[in-house]
Amino acid sequence: MNPVYYLYLASLLFTIGAAGVLIRRNAIVVFMCVELMLNACNLAFVAFSRLHGNLDGQIIAFFTMVVAAAEVVVGLAIIVSMFRARHSASVDDASLMKL
Amino acid sequence: MDNLIALLIAAPLLGAAVLLCGGRALDRVGHWLGTVLAAASFVIGAVLFVDMLGKGADARTMHQHLFTWVPVAGFKADMGFQLDQLSMTFVLLISGVGTLIHLYSVGYMAHDERRRRFFGYLNLFLAAMLLLVLADNYLLLYMGWEGVGLASYLLIGFWQHKPSAATAAKKAFLVNRVGDMGLSIAIMLMFTTFGTFAFGGVFGAADGASEGKLTAISLMLLLAACGKSAQVPLQSWLGDAMEGPTPVSALIHAATMVTAGVYLITRSSAVFNGAPNAQLVVVVVGAVTLIFGAIVGCAKDDIKKSLAGSTMSQIGYMILAAGLGPIGYVFAIMHLVTHGFFKAGLFLGAGSVMHGMNDEVDMRKYGGLRRYMPVTFVTFGLGYLAIIGFPGLSGFFSKDKIIEAAFAKGGTEGWILGAVTLLGAAITAYYMTRMMLMTFFGEERWRHAETRSPDAPSAEPAAAGRGAHDEPHPHESPWIMTIPMIVLAVGSVGAGAFFGIGNRFLNWLEPVTGHSEGHSPVSAGVVTTATIVLLLVGVGIAYLQYGRRPVPAVAPRGSLLTRAARRDLLQDDFNHVVLVRGGEHLTRSLVYVDHSLVDGVVNGTAASFGGLSGRLRKVQNGYARSYALSMFGGTAVVVAATLLMRAV
Numbered sequence: 014m015n016p017v018y019y020l021y022l023a024s025l026l027f028t029i030g031a032a033g034v035l036i037r038r039n040a041i042v043v044f045m046c047v048e049l050m051l052n053a054c055n056l057a058f059v060a061f062s063r064l065h066g067n068l069d070g071q072i073i074a075f076f077t078m079v080v081a082a083a084e085v086v087v088g089l090a091i092i093v094s095m096f097r098a099r100h101s102a103s104v105d106d107a108s109l110m111k112l
Numbered sequence: 113m114d115n116l117i118a119l120l121i122a123a124p125l126l127g128a129a130v131l132l133c134g135g136r137a138l139d140r141v142g143h144w145l146g147t148v149l150a151a152a153s154f155v156i157g158a159v160l161f162v163d164m165l166g167k168g169a170d171a172r173t174m175h176q177h178l179f180t181w182v183p184v185a186g187f188k189a190d191m192g193f194q195l196d197q198l199s200m201t202f203v204l205l206i207s208g209v210g211t212l213i214h215l216y217s218v219g220y221m222a223h224d225e226r227r228r229r230f231f232g233y234l235n236l237f238l239a240a241m242l243l244l245v246l247a248d249n250y251l252l253l254y255m256g257w258e259g260v261g262l263a264s265y266l267l268i269g270f271w272q273h274k275p276s277a278a279t280a281a282k283k284a285f286l287v288n289r290v291g292d293m294g295l296s297i298a299i300m301l302m303f304t305t306f307g308t309f310a311f312g313g314v315f316g317a318a319d320g321a322s323e324g325k326l327t328a329i330s331l332m333l334l335l336a337a338c339g340k341s342a343q344v345p346l347q348s349w350l351g352d353a354m355e356g357p358t359p360v361s362a363l364i365h366a367a368t369m370v371t372a373g374v375y376l377i378t379r380s381s382a383v384f385n386g387a388p389n390a391q392l393v394v395v396v397v398g399a400v401t402l403i404f405g406a407i408v409g410c411a412k413d414d415i416k417k418s419l420a421g422s423t424m425s426q427i428g429y430m431i432l433a434a435g436l437g438p439i440g441y442v443f444a445i446m447h448l449v450t451h452g453f454f455k456a457g458l459f460l461g462a463g464s465v466m467h468g469m470n471d472e473v474d475m476r477k478y479g480g481l482r483r484y485m486p487v488t489f490v491t492f493g494l495g496y497l498a499i500i501g502f503p504g505l506s507g508f509f510s511k512d513k514i515i516e517a518a519f520a521k522g523g524t525e526g527w528i529l530g531a532v533t534l535l536g537a538a539i540t541a542y543y544m545t546r547m548m549l550m551t552f553f554g555e556e557r558w559r560h561a562e563t564r565s566p567d568a569p570s571a572e573p574a575a576a577g578r579g580a581h582d583e584p585h586p587h588e589s590p591w592i593m594t595i596p597m598i599v600l601a602v603g604s605v606g607a608g609a610f611f612g613i614g615n616r617f618l619n620w621l622e623p624v625t626g627h628s629e630g631h632s633p634v635s636a637g638v639v640t641t642a643t644i645v646l647l648l649v650g651v652g653i654a655y656l657q658y659g660r661r662p663v664p665a666v667a668p669r670g671s672l673l674t675r676a677a678r679r680d681l682l683q684d685d686f687n688h689v690v691l692v693r694g695g696e697h698l699t700r701s702l703v704y705v706d707h708s709l710v711d712g713v714v715n716g717t718a719a720s721f722g723g724l725s726g727r728l729r730k731v732q733n734g735y736a737r738s739y740a741l742s743m744f745g746g747t748a749v750v751v752a753a754t755l756l757m758r759a760v
Contacts, residue, residue: 034740043737108734 019060026053040092040102047088051081113163116156117176117193117246120203123153124210124238131232139228143221146231147214150238154207161200169623172197175248182251187307194248194311198624201445202245202375205452209367210238212596216460217359219592220467230270230357237263241368245375250299250309253376257295257340260369261288267364268356280352287349291339295376298332301325315382326383330390333380334397337373341427343401348683350424351408354416358463361416366423366459367452374427374448377434378441381625384434391435395525398432399532401425404681406539410546411677413667414473415462418547419455422499425536426451432529433514436521441625443513446617450506453603454498460597461492464589465551469558472584475547476665480556484586487594489552491601496548498604500541500647506608511537513612516639520630530634537643541650549658557665558584 026049033046055074062070096102127149131142138145164172173196182189195203214234221227240259247253269281302309305325306317318326337343342350353365364370377384377394384391405424412418430448433440466473468485482489498505501512515537518529588594611617618627632639669675676682 031744035737035744038737104736107736 016060016063019063020057023053023057023060026050026056038103038105040095040104043104044085044088044092048081048085051077113160114174114176114195116160117174117195118178120153120156120160120207121193121239121242121246123149123156124235124242127235128232128239131228131235134228136228142228143214143218143231146235147211147218149235150207150211150214153238153242154204154211157200157203157207160195161204164195164197164200169619172623189249189251190310191252192248192310193246195246196624197621198375198378198445199245201449201621203242205449206238206241206245206368209452209456209600210234210241210363212599213359213363213367213456213460216362216463216593216596217357219590220359220463221357226270230267233263233266233270234359234363237267237364237369241372244372248311250295250302250311250314253379254292254295254299257336257372258292260364260372261285261292261340264288264353264364264369267360268353270357270360271355274355276352277355280349280355284349284353287346288339291336291346294332294335294339298329298336301329301332305329311379318382318386321386323387323389327387327390330380330384330387331393333376333383334390334394337376337431338397339373340376341370341373341431342424343373343397343428343431344404347401347404347424348680348687351412351417351420351680354414354420358416358459358466361420362456362459362463365420367456370423370427371430371448371452374430374434374444377431378445378625381438381441385437391437392525394435395432395521395529396435398428398430398435399529400428402428402432402536403532403539404428406536406543407673407677408680409543410539411670411674413475413678415465415475415478415547415551416459416473418475418543419458419462422458422540422543423455425540426455426499429511429514429533429536432533433517436517436529436630438626438628439520439630440514440517442618442621442627443510443517445621445625446611447507447510447514449611449617450498450510450604450607453600453607454495454506457491457495457597457600457604458499460593460600461488461495464488464593464597465492465586467589467593468586469584472558475550476663476667477558478551479554479558479663480552481586482552485588487588488597491594491597492552493548494601495604496544498608500544500651501537501643502647503644504609506604506606509608509612512640512643515643516632516636517630519634519639520632522631522633526633530639534642534646538646538650541647542654545651545654546658549654550663553659554663557663558586 030046030048030050030053033049034043037043037046055077058070058074058077060070062068062074092102095107099106127146131138131146134142160174164174173194175195176193178191178193180188181191214231217227217230217234221230224230237260240256240263242256244253244256244260247256265281265285268284269278271277272281299309302314305321306314308314308317335346338346350365350370354361356365384394402425405421405426405428407421409418409421409425412421426447430444430451433444433447464485465478465481465488468481468488469478472478494505498507501507511533515530515533518533519526521529621627667678670678679685
């Protein structure tokens with residue numbers, strides 16, 4: 014199977030993720046969309062690794078997973094504490110950082 | 113001997129410091145302290161004078177160098193004094209007349225609770241005036257010049273509880289300031305031209321300087337002289353300055369300070385001699401003021417303001433003579449000295465009359481006072497004869513010389529100036545005779561002053577009863593006031609003959625000012641005859657108007673000229689319309705430009721940046737998703753740009 018198809022799939026997933034981040038208000042969904050974008054990138058890295066015949070892409074994919082795991086921990090903690098404080102998980106409600 | 117010069121100034125300066133800082137403890141003796149220190153200055157002056165007489169004419173100039181005042185690199189201004197024949201004349205006049213007027217003030221101000229302060233100011237004036245005439249450079253002269261201005265301000269406004277006095281003081285100060293600016297500019301010009309403003313340096317280098325520069329310096333010096341000596345166009349303050357106590361009017365605004373302009377021009381003769389155009393302006397200023405002051409003097413009913421007009425006119429004579437150059441300098445100073453005697457005497461006489469008449473100044477409410485104040489009458493009368501130039505008295509000798517010098521100017525100018533000075537002599541005779549007749553002759557108008565008044569306020573029933581009580585009881589002043597008047601009257605009578613006969617004054621002053629005999633187109637005898645004839649005409653007209661007919665107690669409406677002259681020939685109105693209104697319009701338009709243009713640019717810039725930032729601020733809306741969109745957008749742009757670059 015042609016590895017290029019994986020790239021198409023990766024960009025489709027990335028687009029879905031990006032659209033989700035921009036459109037959805039629920040922080041959990043936005044968070045999941047971010048994960049989707051990260052994993053789309055991972056897929057692209059692995060596909061490139063296959064295309065070029067070396068392991069660089071796969072190694073970076075591991076790094077991304079580690080970073081994503083850490084991000085999940087921090088991000089979910091923020092979302093939970095925000096929900097506790099404001100009884101809402103909408104990202105638009107957290108718009109206090111403006112003049 | 114040279115070291116005594118500083119003491120001349122130090123004595124009155126010490127008096128001023130002690131009296132002004134000493135407080136109420138000195139109230140009982142302050143006036144005598146001031147008088148003694150003024151007299152001390154006169155005695156030192158007399159000692160120096162005797163010493164000076166003992167030397168040859170060329171060796172008479174003395175110098176004293178106290179310290180270097182402003183040392184800057186190669187330049188230095190000294191605190192140094194120069195006493196030559198010209199300064200000596202002034203020193204004796206200032207300290208002599210000053211001492212007499214101190215003495216007079218002891219009596220005149222006896223009932224004033226601020227008498228100590230008054231004497232402190234008088235001493236301050238003496239110190240500043242002596243500094244002015246003793247300085248050996250223009251910077252030090254300027255210090256004295258400002259000092260007399262300050263003393264004049266303080267003394268005009270001495271009765272500061274009267275709003276009119278406070279205003280008059282401010283007016284005098286402000287008008288003088290215009291003249292002072294002229295002096296400071298002249299000093300700056302001297303510095304750029306000659307690199308020094310010591311008398312010796314400037315006069316030595318004046319020959320080599322271009323006529324344009326000398327003319328500029330001379331005109332600025334003339335402006336200064338106009339301010340201090342109340343000459344047209346800066347004359348408006350002198351009439352109002354009569355708000356001050358009468359001894360002040362006699363000392364400062366008649367005998368000494370107002371003649372500082374004449375001193376300045378005579379002292380700077382080397383500069384003026386090199387600038388004939390400037391000299392012409394000086395002569396014109398003198399001639400115009402001569403007539404101007406005389407006309408004002410004719411119309412005023414206030415005895416002091418009439419005398420102020422006369423002072424202006426007589427100083428016009430001096431300025432005119434000083435503008436004539438070497439043919440006139442000596443006579444300008446000679447008239448200055450004789451004028452110092454008779455005008456101070458006249459003012460003291462006026463003060464004595466006021467003293468006996470409950471401080472009334474309106475001559476229409478005088479009349480017939482010769483029987484009540486014989487000493488005042490005689491001394492005032494001698495001063496009167498002196499000022500109109502009655503043959504044999506002071507004014508005759510000094511004024512006659514100026515008229516001759518005016519004719520000797522030569523050409524058409526000479527004839528015009530001669531005619532103007534002759535006319536001035538006639539008007540002088542007229543207004544002085546008017547003053548004499550209104551004050552000392554005729555019916556006693558003060559006797560019925562209260563009951564006769566037609567518009568007596570009926571709402572005040574007490575007015576009639578108070579009228580008899582308020583009627584003045586004219587009486588002769590105490591001896592302490594009459595003695596100075598007698599001494600000055602003796603000077604008024606004898607000084608002219610003493611100076612004039614045998615050219616004594618001319619020989620005395622010539623080494624300093626230089627002198628050249630002019631060639632008069634008319635002989636001295638003709639001039640003298642014409643002067644005497646015009647004098648008699650002036651006296652005659654005044655006698656017909658004020659001697660033969662009774663003087664109305666309320667001033668008649670008078671002709672257009674009379675009414676204008678009562679308002680000082682509209683000088684204040686002119687100043688108001690041209691300077692005050694003009695200034696107001698100028699400032700108003702400047703404020704408008706400031707508000708619309710300058711503020712517009714500044715505020716417009718600020719507002720445009722404010723608006724821009726307001727719009728930019730809206731980008732920061734706080735929504736995480738909108739930031740995410742801009743991140744995506746930015747990334748997309750970067751990626752697109754990268755791809756485009758690659759494609760190219």
